[in-house]
Every structure is written in C-alpha cells, then in structure tokens.
C-alpha cells in the first residue's frame with residue numbers, strides 16, 4: 492500500500508478547524524482508494540509565538556524539508572504585529588523550501604456563488620501560476636534617514652533569469668496539459684521596463700524554443716483585473732510575478748465564489764510542497780465552527796493530485812462540486828446553512 496507522510500500546520504484562527512475537516516475527507520478518500528496518509532502535526536503560529544517567543548525554529552525548517560508535502564491552515568494572529576508571522580513562517584517556508592511556484596486554480600463550481608452577472612462555470616476556469624520566491628517579496632531594499640523628514644524607503648523587485656525561467660517553464664507545462672493550451676503573461680511592460688522586459692524576453696524565448704504547441708498571449712496587470720471581471724473566459728493559464736500574482740488571485744478567489752472555496756499550492760517540484768486555503772486565519776470566526784472548510788478540502792485535493800493520487804483528487808473535487816451545487820446556501824462563513832463540521836461530514840459522506 493502506498494504511504495504518504497504529510498506535515499500539518501493548522502496555524503492560527505480558523506486554520507485548525509478547516510484543517511480538521513480536510514483531514515477528515517483525506518482519510519476517507521485514502522481508505523477508499525487504498526493508500527495511507529501519515530499526518531505529523533506542528534503547532535507553529537501566533538499562539539505558540541505569544542507563549543514562547545519562537546516563530547519557527549531552524550530545526551523545524553530542517554524537519555519539514557523531510558516531508559514531501561505540508562498541509563497548512565492559516566497564519567496570522569490579531570495580537571501579533573503584522574509581518575512577524577507572515578514573514579517568519581509562511582514566507583520563510585516558501586523561500587527556504589524553494590517553493591518557487593504558487594499555483595492558484597480559479598474555478599467556479601456554481602453560478603449562484605459568482606458575483607459577476609451572467610458568468611457560469613464554463614466561463615471561469617483558469618489557473619494562475621504565481622512566481623513565489625522573488626519579486627518584491629525578497630526583502631531587498633531598506634531605509635535611509637529613517638524617521639526624519641528626508642526618509643527614503645526603497646523596496647526592490649528582484650527578478651533573476653533563472654527564477655523567472657523556471658516559473659515560466661512550469662507555467663508552460665501546466666498550459667500544455669490543458670485543453671486550450673494558452674498561456675498569458677501578466678505584467679506591466681509599459682512601466683516596469685526592466686523587470687518585465689526580462690520576463691517578456693524569457694517568455695518568448697522559452698515558448699518559441701520548447702513550447703510551440705502553447706499559444707502565447709500578454710496582458711498588463713491592470714487590464715488583467717479588468718478582464719477577470721468582464722471576460723474571465725478569455726483566460727486559460729496566467730503566469731505572473733509574486734506581487735501581481737498575490738493581487739490578482741484575491742480577485743480570482745472572489746469570482747470563483749470567495750475565500751471559502753479558494754485553495755493554492757506552494758510548489759517545489761523536487762522538494763517539499765505546501766498546500767493551503769488562501770483565505771487567511773479569519774480570527775473573528777475562530778472557534779465558532781462556522782467557517783467554510785471547502786477551501787482547505789480543496790487544498791487537500793491539490794495535495795493528492797500533486798503526489799500522484801489523481802483519481803482520489805478527482806473524487807474529492809466531484810464531492811465538493813456536489814456539496815456546492817446541491818446543498819450549501821452560501822460559501823461565506825456563517826451563512827452556509829451548515830456548520831464547519833457538517834460541511835466536512837457532507838463531503839466525506841460522498842464517497
């Protein structure tokens with residue numbers, strides 16, 4: 492029987508509640524499809540930090556590197572200054588585990604949950620491949636004359652040919668496996684004339700040389716947000732830098748029905764990858780059993796797909812679709828018509 496070791500970081504706020512439901516579903520699917528999942532739990536997050544002052548010990552990073560995959564709930568605590576946990580846990584893991592891809596599928600399962608008029612599931616089905624290790628996220632830059640009237644703050648976008656190219660290649664591969672085989676580079680070549688010049692050249696060179704079967708397209712980031720709302724059906728796979736990817740995938744999450752359903756993967760194809768619901772820790776709903784666990788369940792689905800359990804992953808998606816289409820009243824926390832536990836039970840009961 493196949494065996495998979497999974498590190499679990501429930502994290503803060505509603506993280507542990509949604510992860511509990513994701514694990515419930517994963518266990519049922521594993522039994523059904525005859526493989527075994529071994530979960531090892533870690534308590535990193537705001538609560539541990541407030542108690543011990545420790546964000547993420549170096550030894551933990553080394554330990555996590557031994558797992559093929561991590562399932563993450565959410566990071567972010569209202570009593571901890573913004574940035575400490577996000578940088579100290581989430582971004583640190585993304586960087587040190589070299590998860591250079593942030594993969595975010597945007598797929599509408601039921602038109603009732605789309606805020607756009609006349610858009611149905613056939614109109615919203617694309618994938619954003621976000622570069623996850625570079626750009627404005629590297630922490631390059633600094634202050635000069637801090638705290639004085641002459642203060643200067645510089646935050647630099649780092650784009651290496653190697654980092655950009657590996658991201659582009661990953662995106663081309665994703666596009667190649669899809670029906671429409673269309674890859675859109677989302678950038679800002681009219682203003683960011685260094686960074687996106689590199690991106691655009693690499694995009695065309697790599698595409699021309701190794702991915703002639705994939706159609707190439709370009710959209711400025713501002714126009715991309717416009718098309719997300721006006722013509723989301725134009726997109727198949729989008730590749731973009733870290734910051735733009737962060738921004739457009741929140742909009743993507745909204746048009747697919749909201750944070751209750753949006754999942755993502757931080758991927759290192761040769762190392763440790765980490766899957767998460769992208770909605771955050773939602774502290775005001777923590778402990779109330781009202782948060783939507785579907786995003787975490789979908790993160791579990793992405794995880795299984797990633798490790799090669801594609802049939803089991805498809806089964807989870809089908810179950811989620813049934814629950815979304817047939818049962819649930821809303822995808823928003825507190826408005827589902829069911830509790831967190833009940834939604835998890837409904838999905839788990841579909842197999």
Ligand code: IPM
Pocket residue numbers: 577578581582737769
């Ligand atoms: C995300 C989040 C993170 C990011 C934050 C929490 C640092 O918004 O995963 O999109 O900016 O990448």
Ligand code: MN
Pocket residue numbers: 737738741
């Ligand atoms: Mn974000």
